[in-house]
Amino acid sequence: MQSARSLIQIVKSVSRRAVAVVVLQVLVAASVSAEETQGTESTKMSTAQKLAGKYGWPYVAGHLGLSRQEIVFPRVRGLRVIKADFHIHTIYSDGQVLPETRVWEAWRDGLDLLVITDHPEYLKLALPQDRDRAYGRALPLSRALGLLLVRGAELTTLSGPSYTEEDSDHVVAFIQDESPFFDDFDTAVRSARDQGAIIIWAHPGPRWARDATRLLELGWLDGIELRNSGQRGGKGIGYHRGEPVFSQVMDWCLEHDLAVIASTDAHWPIDQIVDRARGERRDMTLVLAERRDEKAIREAIKARRTLAYFAEMIWGREEWLRALAESALAFNLTPSIQRNRKRHYLSVANSSSFPFHIKVSSAGEEMTAGHREFRITERGQTVAPIKVNEGETEVRLVITVTNLLSGADRPLVLERSLQVPGEAP
Ligand SMILES: [Zn+2]
Numbered sequence: 001m002q003s004a005r006s007l008i009q010i011v012k013s014v015s016r017r018a019v020a021v022v023v024l025q026v027l028v029a030a031s032v033s034a035e036e037t038q039g040t041e042s043t044k045m046s047t048a049q050k051l052a053g054k055y056g057w058p059y060v061a062g063h064l065g066l067s068r069q070e071i072v073f074p075r076v077r078g079l080r081v082i083k084a085d086f087h088i089h090t091i092y093s094d095g096q097v098l099p100e101t102r103v104w105e106a107w108r109d110g111l112d113l114l115v116i117t118d119h120p121e122y123l124k125l126a127l128p129q130d131r132d133r134a135y136g137r138a139l140p141l142s143r144a145l146g147l148l149l150v151r152g153a154e155l156t157t158l159s160g161p162s163y164t165e166e167d168s169d170h171v172v173a174f175i176q177d178e179s180p181f182f183d184d185f186d187t188a189v190r191s192a193r194d195q196g197a198i199i200i201w202a203h204p205g206p207r208w209a210r211d212a213t214r215l216l217e218l219g220w221l222d223g224i225e226l227r228n229s230g231q232r233g234g235k236g237i238g239y240h241r242g243e244p245v246f247s248q249v250m251d252w253c254l255e256h257d258l259a260v261i262a263s264t265d266a267h268w269p270i271d272q273i274v275d276r277a278r279g280e281r282r283d284m285t286l287v288l289a290e291r292r293d294e295k296a297i298r299e300a301i302k303a304r305r306t307l308a309y310f311a312e313m314i315w316g317r318e319e320w321l322r323a324l325a326e327s328a329l330a331f332n333l334t335p336s337i338q339r340n341r342k343r344h345y346l347s348v349a350n351s352s353s354f355p356f357h358i359k360v361s362s363a364g365e366e367m368t369a370g371h372r373e374f375r376i377t378e379r380g381q382t383v384a385p386i387k388v389n390e391g392e393t394e395v396r397l398v399i400t401v402t403n404l405l406s407g408a409d410r411p412l413v414l415e416r417s418l419q420v421p422g423e424a425p
Pocket of ligand 1: 087089202265
């Protein structure tokens with residue numbers, strides 16, 4: 001039974017999130033139950049239930065030729081690069097979007113896996129025919145499209161006796177049943193853990209929150225959001241290449257052996273937070289998994305094989321950034337185009353859909369490359385001019401990949417020795 005205090009806290013937390021949506025959903029729930037109570041014994045079925053029986057539920061409308069944008073990465077040391085969003089909302093809590101629309105968006109945006117993480121405070125406000133809430137509604141469409149849909153929820157310490165002013169939210173994924181979560185945080189998170197959940201600290205503050213610390217000490221915390229595209233400012237946010245990031249999180253992940261995560265935490269349609277017309281992509285986590293299935297993806301997170309991809313940057317452990325760059329990039333020198341001055345082009349081929357940004361310098365004195373940063377076009381080739389000294393047969397390149405980061409000041413550095421070819425015929 002809920003104590004009066006925790007009920008007040010739940011109401012407080014709910015009102016903090018989205019009063020308007022709650023009011024609307026209470027009205028819907030109230031109107032449905034009013035309809036139910038007005039019926040006689042034989043006609044107790046609500047209009048909504050009758051419609052569901054007649055047309056099936058969820059009701060799925062046709063779509064005209066929607067296309068998927070495939071995001072391609074070559075295998076990384078034999079592992080598949082899975083594109084995932086572990087944190088998103090629908091009308092089943094404080095989101096403005098239907099679960100089916102979340103599936104269409106994720107499929108269109110090239111994701112392999114989506115976790116819908118509505119707040120359990122709204123559990124009792126679901127329509128009567130939606131026993132499985134957002135997950136149940138989204139599942140038939142996700143199966144039809146081949147998108148992996150994983151059941152999740154977002155738990156808050158606001159809803160429990162352990163509440164302090166320093167509240168923190170935690171996304172749980174790979175759960176079986178949301179119903180035990182309509183309780184205080186401790187009970188909910190324990191139940192999630194018993195269900196085999198992956199637990200991710202959402203939009204972390206500038207310091208370790210008390211409950212996140214407790215989960216870490218218990219060995220229950222699997223990951224932290226380095227980037228949450230819903231958070232554009234506030235506590236713990238720094239800016240990198242002009243983009244908001246919980247910049248200290250990469251260091252925390254390395255220090256405590258946690259998975260690094262980037263999530264949309266979208267409450268609005270993706271098109272209202274991502275400018276797709278300008279080529280922007282939604283934030284996502286790349287999971288390096290042995291197979292494209294839920295079991296292998298869960299195992300990969302447990303093994304901390306994740307990278308955070310957002311705003312033309314990928315953050316993560318250096319080992320995996322290096323493996324990713326090695327698998328996607330190929331470096332060559334073109335033949336000289338000038339007899340005496342030995343002008344060459346460094347050709348960089350990119351077999352992935354991610355545009356790497358590089359700066360090139362020399363490990364020795366044999367060449368000069370200027371200071372410009374080059375954007376290596378996705379699934380194409382970019383050339384950068386370099387000047388090789390007379391008589392050199394080999395150059396040793398230092399390539400700084402400025403948008404692959406294992407920390408705020410730690411871009412990936414690659415080294416390559418390349419043979420200098422002769423003149424172009
Ligand atoms: Zn959220």
